[in-house]
Amino acid sequence: MQQVPFLQAFGGHVNASGYTPADFVRFWVIASITVSILGITYISMERGYGTIVPQLFYFPILYATYFYPRHGIWVAGGCACAYLVVAATAITPDPFLVSGVIFQALLFIAIAAVSAYVVRRQGNRRFVILEDEPGVAEALIRGGETDHTEFKLCTLWSADLTKDDIGASDSPEVRKFRNNASKFIIARAIAGFLNTDGGDLLIGIEEARIENSIRIAGLESDYHKMHEADRSPDGYRRMIIDSVVRKYLPEIADTASRFLHISFPMVSGKTICRIHIQPAERPVFVSTGSEEIFFIRTDASTRPITGRSLTDYTLMRFREG
Numbered sequence: 001m002q003q004v005p006f007l008q009a010f011g012g013h014v015n016a017s018g019y020t021p022a023d024f025v026r027f028w029v030i031a032s033i034t035v036s037i038l039g040i041t042y043i044s045m046e047r048g049y050g051t052i053v054p055q056l057f058y059f060p061i062l063y064a065t066y067f068y069p070r071h072g073i074w075v076a077g078g079c080a081c082a083y084l085v086v087a088a089t090a091i092t093p094d095p096f097l098v099s100g101v102i103f104q105a106l107l108f109i110a111i112a113a114v115s116a117y118v119v120r121r122q123g124n125r126r127f128v129i130l131e132d133e134p135g136v137a138e139a140l141i142r143g144g145e146t147d148h149t150e151f152k153l154c155t156l157w158s159a160d161l162t163k164d165d166i167g168a169s170d171s172p173e174v175r176k177f178r179n180n181a182s183k184f185i186i187a188r189a190i191a192g193f194l195n196t197d198g199g200d201l202l203i204g205i206e207e208a209r210i211e212n213s214i215r216i217a218g219l220e221s222d223y224h225k226m227h228e229a230d231r232s233p234d235g236y237r238r239m240i241i242d243s244v245v246r247k248y249l250p251e252i253a254d255t256a257s258r259f260l261h262i263s264f265p266m267v268s269g270k271t272i273c274r275i276h277i278q279p280a281e282r283p284v285f286v287s288t289g290s291e292e293i294f295f296i297r298t299d300a301s302t303r304p305i306t307g308r309s310l311t312d313y314t315l316m317r318f319r320e321g
Contacts (some may be wrong), residue, residue: 026067033060034079042086054083054104061112068254069116076112080105119255137265137274140200141214145207145300148199150189153206153217155240155273156225158182177288180247186240187248187286192295192302193277194252194259194284195317199297204272218270233264236273248286283314 037056044053057079065072087101140149158174158181166178173181186203193199203222206215223231226239240262246253252260261276285292293304296313305313 030060030064030075038082038086045087057083057108058111061108062115065112065115066119069119070254072112072116073109076108080108137267140202141205147297147300150201151205151207152186152201152203154222155182155186155203156222159225183244184248187244188295189302190277191249191284191286192297194280195295196297198277198279201275201277202272204270216268216270218272237262249284250287251284282318
């Protein structure tokens with residue numbers, strides 16, 4: 001499919017269906033705004049009104065950079081080249097005018113670079129207070145699962161399930177997602193916090209509700225299922241972002257640091273993974289390739305909502321966004 005690489009250049013998240021609907025819409029928004037501004041620029045310069053028009057290019061540049069900080073620079077470069085081409089056909093070869101046009105084109109790229117830097121810094125700054133707070137993980141574990149805290153034993157427990165295991169399983173997630181079931185469940189938990197009030201997902205913790213006990217298992221079980229070179233907190237973080245967030249939550253993949261802070265505290269001599277999740281500013285759906293599912297966190301569990309309940313909830317929860 002020819003559109004997929006082109007969309008990837010603008011930060012599109014390719015999944016089993018090629019790309020997400022949101023990426024497709026954003027691509028056409030950027031393209032249509034840019035083409036419209038080019039037309040306005042050409043007409044204005046032909047009539048001698050080219051002073052203010054270049055600033056209109058800031059809209060597609062800032063829009064692209066906000067959603068895709070790593071790729072906004074390419075949109076800025078495209079706008080700069082297009083502006084230079086249009087200006088070359090519309091202005092007289094006056095040194096002052098030519099230098100002004102070149103300065104504006106370079107300014108597009110500078111704006112994209114600065115905007116991307118600001119977006120990343122704002123995302124990181126949200127979590128400075130939370131970094132390395134002593135006793136936070138222990139306190140969360142002692143408090144048990146709540147509307148704002150959830151425990152998971154592993155991220156990769158379904159990775160080595162056999163066909164017989166899958167066929168015999170009573171889990172609807174295993175039957176539907178097979179070896180990716182455990183990653184989907186982690187993505188579902190993250191989405192629930194994003195769409196509600198935020199919270200903490202702790203991986204490497206097993207809660208036995210019947211016995212009313214909690215076991216600190218750590219990440220060793222997951223490490224054994226990873227490549228040897230990735231058996232570390234950095235490798236685990238990459239696995240979460242690349243195999244869980246980018247695959248099932250493509251809406252936030254390029255701006256994940258704005259919403260997810262992943263740390264690896266030591267508890268009872270075991271390394272666990274703590275994902276601190278900020279509430280999202282707009283609805284975040286879990287994308288499975290064939291459908292998009294909306295989850296919320298309520299009554300210490302994560303559940304999907306659809307239909308009128310989904311409409312009412314999003315209107316209430318995201319009314320200010």
